[in-house]
Amino acid sequence: MNPFVDLPSPLATVSPVIVALDFHDERSVLEFISRLEPGSCRLKVGKELFTATGPHLVQTLVARGFEVFLDLKFHDIPNTVASACKVAADLGVWMVDVHASGGRRMIEAAREALDTQSARPLLIAVTVLTSMDASDLAEIGLSDPAGQVSRLAALAQSSGADGVVCSAQEAPLLRGERGPAFKLVTPGIRLADSAADDQRRVMTPSAAIAAGSDYLVIGRPITRADEPFAVLQRINAEVAQARGAQ
Numbered sequence: 001m002n003p004f005v006d007l008p009s010p011l012a013t014v015s016p017v018i019v020a021l022d023f024h025d026e027r028s029v030l031e032f033i034s035r036l037e038p039g040s041c042r043l044k045v046g047k048e049l050f051t052a053t054g055p056h057l058v059q060t061l062v063a064r065g066f067e068v069f070l071d072l073k074f075h076d077i078p079n080t081v082a083s084a085c086k087v088a089a090d091l092g093v094w095m096v097d098v099h100a101s102g103g104r105r106m107i108e109a110a111r112e113a114l115d116t117q118s119a120r121p122l123l124i125a126v127t128v129l130t131s132m133d134a135s136d137l138a139e140i141g142l143s144d145p146a147g148q149v150s151r152l153a154a155l156a157q158s159s160g161a162d163g164v165v166c167s168a169q170e171a172p173l174l175r176g177e178r179g180p181a182f183k184l185v186t187p188g189i190r191l192a193d194s195a196a197d198d199q200r201r202v203m204t205p206s207a208a209i210a211a212g213s214d215y216l217v218i219g220r221p222i223t224r225a226d227e228p229f230a231v232l233q234r235i236n237a238e239v240a241q242a243r244g245a246q
């Protein structure tokens with residue numbers, strides 16, 4: 001049972017869950033998605049899968065009806081990032097991302113390049129990786145995660161980004177500061193009984209929805225589970241209930 005099918009609005013039929021396809025071969029991905037329907041989740045292609053399989057698989061996922069987040073976290077000089085975003089948009093993806101710390105001119109160049117596309121993907125800027133905590137930030141000369149996330153999100157919004165990647169722990173702060181339309185994409189989602197792995201700023205799916213996340217990026221708790229589709233179903237039910245309670 002998928003709680004996100006048979007809802008009145010076409011947009012409401014898609015779960016806020018984005019499954020991180022952190023696999024290293026095409027066969028595993030095709031096998032995995034053969035058991036999914038596009039209404040039950042979106043898909044994320046990151047560095048591991050893209051490096052292993054390239055743009056062709058991204059196009060296959062798009063052709064099968066999935067909304068795809070191409071998570072390559074571009075971070076380079078403005079011209080290079082703008083060109084990369086344009087090529088990514090040509091693949092038909094729904095969302096692309098850049099590092100907010102690449103600065104205003106880089107983000108603006110990415111947005112300008114995407115604005116030339118007929119179907120523009122959402123442009124999202126990564127603030128502070130969810131694997132980092134205050135001690136990691138201290139080692140690179142920065143202070144508390146929330147302050148840094150807040151500064152980078154302000155920069156991202158005023159430079160033309162549609163939203164940011166942050167931890168759900170920062171969602172209430174950013175929702176207040178950046179308004180209701182700014183997209184909050186939150187990895188570091190863990191079920192109450194799952195291991196945090198290398199993630200540091202974590203939250204459960206229902207708490208993340210209650211905190212104001214728009215999209216929950218979830219990898220290992222689903223893809224490495226003994227019953228991945230049962231876990232996805234459980235998460236979808238949990239977030240549908242959390243949304244209903246809002």
Ligand SMILES: O=c1ccn([C@@H]2O[C@H](COP(=O)(O)O)[C@@H](O)[C@H]2O)c(=O)[nH]1
Pocket residue numbers: 020022046126128129130131165166187188189197199217218219220221
């Ligand atoms: O701050 C960030 C930005 C991106 N990610 C990506 O999300 C998934 C999370 O996977 P899990 O297995 O659920 O930890 C992964 O692809 C990361 O590259 C992130 O975790 N944090």
